[in-house]
Amino acid sequence: MTQTRPLHGKHILVTRAAHQAAAFVALLEQYGAQVTALPTIAVTDPVSWQPLDAALQRLREQKAGTARHYDWIFFTSANAVRFFLNRMAFHGDQSDLLAGLRVCAIGKATAGVVRDAGLEVDLVPAHFNAEGVVESFVAFHGGQVAGLRVLQPRARMAREVLGEALTALGVTLEVVEAYQTVRADLDPVLWQARLQSGAFDVVTFASPSAALQMAEAFPNIAPGALLAKTKVACIGPVTSQAVRDLGLDVAIEPPEATLPALAEAIAAYFASQPEALPPEEPTGT
Incomplete structure (x- = not known):
């Protein structure tokens, strides 16, 4: 039975943050993969x-009826939801x-975390890039979004594309x-040797920051040389573009930017290439 699973014999590297990796690892293992986590x-x-x-103080004023500061809150990641609610x-x-307030959640996983906290989600855009979010937001309001006020809790140094697009439409955005x-601790000497050797069939990236931090962790080698023997799989177009900007080719990208879809796309990739064999495991590790 194991032999028929599409990722049997494949070794996949997962770069998600440690507290978020387990569910994705389990998905890949269900397809038969051997999975290594490298946050x-x-x-x-x-x-x-x-x-x-x-x-939060402005939200208290709004709740008390003494001021009106926000019409919407936009959550662009599960981490944004967790940190915001924990601070509350x-x-x-x-x-x-x-x-x-109306709540917009970018992505099914983000929406799930919002709902698990007992909050209603008013809008989950069909597409998770900036253009898709803006299109869904404008459609929700029948094209009339000028003057709306949006609060967006997010990561430090996040992309500005969504904010610029909303501001251009007359939306007041507070980020x-x-x-x-931040970059996780890892042993660059050990991991550079493993990565260059082709020990992994696929490396996965579920966010631009995961790819950027990997590149910065190995300053003495170009990403293309580091992963020359490894296929790259990205969760969606935003992450794929960040990876390409690093000089890497993206072999696998699912039609939907979710982790189950990414796992399925990796399985489908190898199922369509039965002649592909896993690389030999490096000795001495």
Whole structure:
């Protein structure tokens, strides 16, 4: 039975943050893959809580009816949801602090985390890139979005494309840092040898930051040389573009930017290439 699974004999490297990798690893293992986790990023508190705390204070004013600051809150990642809600809880705020706001969640996983917290989700864009989010948002309002006020808790140093697109339509966007992604600790000498040897059939990236931090972890070698013997799989077009900007080719990208779809796409890739054999495991590891 195991022999028939499409990823039997394939060795896949997962670069997700440690606290987020388990579910994706399990998906790949169900397809028969041997999976190694190499977190290239870690998710941690923001440089300062002050901007987020100030936004929470404005939400308290709005709840009390003394001011109106926001119409929407946009969550672009599960991490944004968790850090935002944890900070609310730290201050003793309840979920009703968001009463009266519409909630936009980018991606099914993000929407799931919002709903698990007992909040309703008003909008889950069909496409997860900036253009798709803006298109869904504009359609939701029948084309009339000028003057709307949006709060967006997000990672430090996140892409500005969505904000620029909303601002161009007359939306007032307030971005607050809710968390930051930093490079995880890894042994560059050990991992460079393994990666260059072709020990892995596929390396997966589920965010641009995971790819960027991997590249920065190995400053003495170009990403293309580091992964010359390894196929690259990306969760969606935004991540794929970041990977291509590093000089890498993307072999696998699912039609839907979700982890189950990525696992399925990797399995389908190898199922369509039965002649492909896994590389020999390096000795001495």
